Amino acid sequence: MSARPLGRRFFTRPTLDLARALLGSWLCREIDGEVRRGRIVEVEAYTHDAASHCREHRRTPRNAIMFGRAGHAYVYFTYGMHHCVNVVAERDGEPGAVLIRGLDAIAGANGPGRLCRVLAIDRALDGIDLTAGEGLWIEAGRHREAVVQTTRVGIRQAADLPWRFYLAGSPGVSRRDPAAEAAPARRVGSR
DNA sequence: CACACGATGCGCT
């Protein structure tokens, strides 16, 4: 069982593919020499769709990291009090990132804001290279659970796109969708 | 410079 950070090749792929691939892997955070590992059980994909910070390919100082190389962290601040952490996907120049929404194996890490609070993730980590193993990284992991595919949470635009994925039965999932759990996950194009 | 509004979470009804 490798305990090394996943490398660039893992992250450099279409956003929806990376979203699925991240399920079951481990989000790792080192604070004062102590490493905490949360199993990723819920994610959402954002590219240049209407709900994304990169809608219409619009590039701003805040979202620039989403246009950069895959395998970096995009951390943003919202509602005046919450941080959310994303993993950048796609080839350099193409915007895309996966929002981490829930972790197993760490108490209170269900929900994107809550997991950032529990792991002390804030904008100081925005833009860091997740392949470098410096404070925040991701390790490989597998899962046997069924993958549930459904719509994203808390958005108004493009609310119909089924770009949220989670592992059935995981306690770290922030919000379940019983209807989606009754159907097998579909395959959806990445652009 | 002013202003509207969130990829949320929590407490109360």
Added chain:
DNA sequence: GCGCATCGTGTGG
């Protein structure tokens, strides 16, 4: 289910 805290960011004047 609903209201609201609280402020960085984007947009328009």
